[in-house]
Amino acid sequence: GNSVTQMEGPVTLSEEAFLTINCTYTATGYPSLFWYVQYPGEGLQLLLKATKADDKGSNKGFEATYRKETTSFHLEKGSVQVSDSAVYFCALSDNFNKFYFGSGTKLNVKP
């Protein structure tokens, strides 16, 4: 079956530090992969996506590369800001009608 595993948080970083949030997946087919972000008091928002192997999704300085060989889609950012503090969810979908989410990783960025 399909499932997503992401690193437990919270992750606490100082401003301008490098961020990596690990995400691995299990899928029966060739899914699309997503990262969503949830700011306090708001709904989840799509951050970036990749639809096939070796694709790199990017947005707002965040990047993630679809690695089929390691079944991974790790989220990275070179220099985090306080405003990046949020909960990040990795997800997959193989038909856009059903999405499987990881448990979320809370990121705290300190000034």
Next chain:
Amino acid sequence: GAVVSQHPSWVICKSGTSVKIECRSLDFQATTMFWYRQFPKQSLMLMATSNEGSKATYEQGVEKDKFLINHASLTLSTLTVTSAHPEDSSFYICSAKQGSSYEQYFGPGTRLTVT
């Protein structure tokens, strides 16, 4: 961007009563809406998928007689928790999308507490 609202944002009800949660797409027509349940520090669990004008499709293990979903229009879906019990206390999230697009837009969630 597209906006999805949920109402109420927080509700407390007594055990045995029913509670209705609304999910609205404010600026687009939502052909498909999803209802999720989220436990603390756990992932979003898909409860059901509803298409406008059709019966909802429930995920395995979700009691359809307990969690009634209605998607009567292209902008509104409702989730009714019937005969609520304390174990139904949770955070319920809806999302909506158009057609076959991958992009789904999430509501801010509703916190249900059953006493």
